[in-house]
Amino acid sequence: MTLVTLDQVHVLQGARQVLDHVSLELRRGEIVTVVGPNGSGKTTLMRTILGALAPVSGRVTRHPDLRIGYVPQRLSIDATLPMNVARFLSLPRRQSPQTVAAALADADLSGMQDRPVATLSGGQLQRLLLARALLDAPDLLILDEPTTGLDQPGAAAFYRRIEAIRDTRGCAVLMVSHDLHVVMAASDRVICLNGHICCHGAPETVASAPEYRALFGSGTQGALALYKHEHSHTHHDHDHDHGSHR
Numbered sequence: 001m002t003l004v005t006l007d008q009v010h011v012l013q014g015a016r017q018v019l020d021h022v023s024l025e026l027r028r029g030e031i032v033t034v035v036g037p038n039g040s041g042k043t044t045l046m047r048t049i050l051g052a053l054a055p056v057s058g059r060v061t062r063h064p065d066l067r068i069g070y071v072p073q074r075l076s077i078d079a080t081l082p083m084n085v086a087r088f089l090s091l092p093r094r095q096s097p098q099t100v101a102a103a104l105a106d107a108d109l110s111g112m113q114d115r116p117v118a119t120l121s122g123g124q125l126q127r128l129l130l131a132r133a134l135l136d137a138p139d140l141l142i143l144d145e146p147t148t149g150l151d152q153p154g155a156a157a158f159y160r161r162i163e164a165i166r167d168t169r170g171c172a173v174l175m176v177s178h179d180l181h182v183v184m185a186a187s188d189r190v191i192c193l194n195g196h197i198c199c200h201g202a203p204e205t206v207a208s209a210p211e212y213r214a215l216f217g218s219g220t221q222g223a224l225a226l227y228k229h230e231h232s233h234t235h236h237d238h239d240h241d242h243g244s245h246r
């Protein structure tokens with residue numbers, strides 16, 4: 001089932017054209033990652049899909065009654081605010097204890113209802129934002145650079161959790177990421193954006209595309225092969241190029 005379709009979308013930020021002829025489809029159950037250099041329009045694309053920005057031409061079509069859960073890059077919370085996790089998740093709308101418990105379990109924060117938000121680690125706070133995005137049982141989960149500030153093992157664990165949520169809830173996931181190595185392995189499809197869509201497809205296809213390599217160098221494919229090797233414990237004869245990292 002197609003959840004969102006963008007057809008030849010053009011979006012301006014101020015007078016500047018940021019998205020140019022962008023067409024894509026998001027389908028139920030898939031994990032799609034958008035990669036691209038700084039200023040390439042990734043956040044603009046997320047906000048266009050959310051409906052916060054309108055295209056000047058082209059069309060965005062959302063499935064009727066589509067529910068979108070959004071995980072922002074970061075949240076500025078006043079660290080001195082005396083608020084616990086359960087209360088944070090019941091703002092602005094009251095949620096049942098069961099809904100809160102299920103969202104916390106999916107975000108690997110089981111039993112944390114009474115913890116003051118100010119005492120959470122960076123990784124736990126990120127997962128709290130994930131739990132909040134799960135409260136309304138979204139069909140599509142949008143995450144904008146969700147692992148900013150996490151170290152590589154923390155980011156890898158976060159992406160595995162996202163995969164588990166997709167598997168159990170069946171929602172689609174669209175995310176922006178700079179963690180190229182890990183994310184390439186955790187995605188069904190990758191879209192490489194630089195104002196327009198430079199290339200897209202399976203992670204392996206994108207990692208070896210000349211357009212992608214021109215933007216990110218050639219190191220990622222080797223790291224991808226390495227990650228998959230460790231992850232699956234199978235022994236494929238990948239075209240390793242570990243020596244050529246940027």
Ligand SMILES: Nc1ncnc2c1ncn2[C@@H]1O[C@H](COP(=O)(O)OP(=O)(O)OP(=O)(O)O)[C@@H](O)[C@H]1O
Binds near residue numbers: 037044
């Ligand atoms: N509100 C705005 N007004 C004017 N220009 C904007 C606005 N928001 C973004 N831009 C410009 O649009 C372009 C794309 O920005 P966007 O935030 O979508 O890129 P990005 O790929 O998410 O970047 P980054 O990786 O740095 O987060 C940039 O040149 C940015 O300066």
